[in-house]
Amino acid sequence: MSETLRVGIAGVGTVGAAVARLLARQSEALASRTGRKIIVTAFSARDPGKERDADLSGCQFFTDPSALAASPAIDLFVELIGGAEGPARASVETALTHGKSVVTANKALLAAHGVELAALAEQKHAALAFEASVAGGIPIVKTLREGLAGNSIRRVYGILNGTCNYILSRMEREGLSFEQCLSEAQKLGYAEADPTFDIGGFDTAHKLSILASLAFGVKIEPDAIDIEGIERVTLADIEAAAELGFRIKLLGVAQRTADGVEQRVHPTMVRKSTPIAEVMGVLNAVTIDADAVNELTLVGPGAGGDATASAVVADIADIARGVRSAPFGVPAEGLLELVRAPMRRHEGGYYIRLSVPDVPGAFAGIATRMAERGISLESIMQHGGKRGAGREDGAPVGVILITHATSEHLVREALEAIHRDGAVKTPAQVIRIERE
């Protein structure tokens, strides 16, 4: 058996403690799998006296994660501090500069500095592993980087934020409003007091930028993502989706197009009975659409101490076995500049909900504006209450259009024309349909 691999953990919260427990519990199995003993020898944390959910007695303690990263007491540095800058970035750079391999769960750090960190790691012949940064316990990084190494990937998309999926699932299952579900999620600890990062789609976008880099061999560009959150999804949309055989999910989608790589995060209509539509609650799921394998879907826990620790420990085990892949599959210097496909060129079907006065000709006016731009409609239906049944004459009714595949810019133009016509007063709700 080779020499012991000495691990230092920076940040011993829920995930850090779970990593320490898992390494201790699986000590024998990991030694048998990797040929090396793996032990935690040191850790860093802000508060030395804090009660922790792991036995770290006998470990060297550091308050400064960079001092831990540079310490001769460790061979491998596990960064679980979080944040794109500050101590997380500094300590990861320190570890790599010292030729120590790094395992991190920090999606913000990778989204901001992943490419330069990968280059540094490669230069120092160290590993930089980040399975835990995307979709928690789902081994999606390994799958994209290694499991599908022979494929040309066309599209990767998924449910990457458990908070949003929990809220959308509850809205559908219990007929509750977005606000009610968000407040429940906050009570249960599934959502932060300030939920913007999750429900606004920004967390999904960070993760998507990492997946896109792995899938397409491009530099990480979180700023090149079109982002819409789930705040505007109403119960009316969810009910209409259900009637039409769809579910609404917040998806992150990255896909190759003739115009470049399209990266987008938005509420999406997915057809029921597809694997991703059936993923409810806090689970995550990722589907990969590629030339050889056709379609592969992975479903599992996207968060939680133990599930995230599962991914961290798998990375540690690979490093213990001596595996040194380029962090993003291809060498950092070979990553291409991302050419951003403009969102207005997006092609797909659309769900459009409009509030239309119940007067003769209103339907015809809308349909005409669509037809003028060559947008063909799969269906047009009235939603929420029969026409004229106990309602004021001429009061608005909900109208739902489902389009066949068309272009984003045509849809936007048609909606502008409809608004200019004056019949529709409130903004349209537009939700993109993701093809299977």
Place this chain on the structure above:
Amino acid sequence: MSETLRVGIAGVGTVGAAVARLLARQSEALASRTGRKIIVTAFSARDPGKERDADLSGCQFFTDPSALAASPAIDLFVELIGGAEGPARASVETALTHGKSVVTANKALLAAHGVELAALAEQKHAALAFEASVAGGIPIVKTLREGLAGNSIRRVYGILNGTCNYILSRMEREGLSFEQCLSEAQKLGYAEADPTFDIGGFDTAHKLSILASLAFGVKIEPDAIDIEGIERVTLADIEAAAELGFRIKLLGVAQRTADGVEQRVHPTMVRKSTPIAEVMGVLNAVTIDADAVNELTLVGPGAGGDATASAVVADIADIARGVRSAPFGVPAEGLLELVRAPMRRHEGGYYIRLSVPDVPGAFAGIATRMAERGISLESIMQHGGKRGAGREDGAPVGVILITHATSEHLVREALEAIHRDGAVKTPAQVIRIERE
């Protein structure tokens, strides 16, 4: 860039041709990912003149796969001949003996000789990779061996045979009989002229024995699997399952129990809306139930030239990068003897369909026999036609029992007692329920 990796392919049928095409098409990307050029330099086949769906001009040709395996013209041997013995086994042994790495899709060979081949590979510091042998394009071997390296696995189960899943899906969707669907599957090329190997559960069992070894670190023991095929599943069962919120799938299940490792292949009731229940048609799916990750499901194509080639090429890429894991995760000499948990000790819920005379007391007699053995019933329902409605008095009716978790041997005893009582004339249909 390191030296070129020269690949020899033994058996150039659908999969072999797809591997050659994929290696050529992805040549540049693979060189960038692995740091080496990967080229096919030689192949073997029975018929030198046969038209093939890949350009192998310039490759050296062999009729004897063992001669190819021993040839100095190749560094890596891809075995796609099939069969547990004969040329497949001989050529793989030859390649390993010569210190050449082997990639194979041959589940029968692995089920029969996997452990000794792994030991030989380890001794020669060669790789033995077999991602394509289980569940086609789904990277389940990598996931179990590497992606979940930090987990203690409790159970692994899945839909591992597309033919069976296609038949069961069609029976449900179109209300057709088993025989009708089998004959359609044969016409479409999804089932062999002699379908026994697929529908009898033997193909699933081979694959399951490989998964169990990876999951539990035990020697492969296909003979220690309890196997039932789908031949006895009727439309009545499928309809009753649907009414009760279940689907019937042919699952391979391997799980740790207090009595050892339980390995079984049988038609199984799985609750609708679980990821595995939603897998329809020729797709495969595997769910892993483990301590850290909790539950992970992978869904994808289980067969087909391109999907299988995707797995073969991923293995080739790993080998090109210099990755040398023990084929079964832990060194072959460390694999434990499998202790077979006896099927009669199996614990779980049961679906039982009986044909019962429609006379007073029949229900009570059955319920009593169950209760005597402490089997508690979740439901007892009559199926297929209302009692007495246009039927002969006393003619048998279908009765369906769903039990809470109990033991296989208690169920068998209760059914024997019910038969001894004389009211039930035909054998009971018993389908195990798989808990989530």
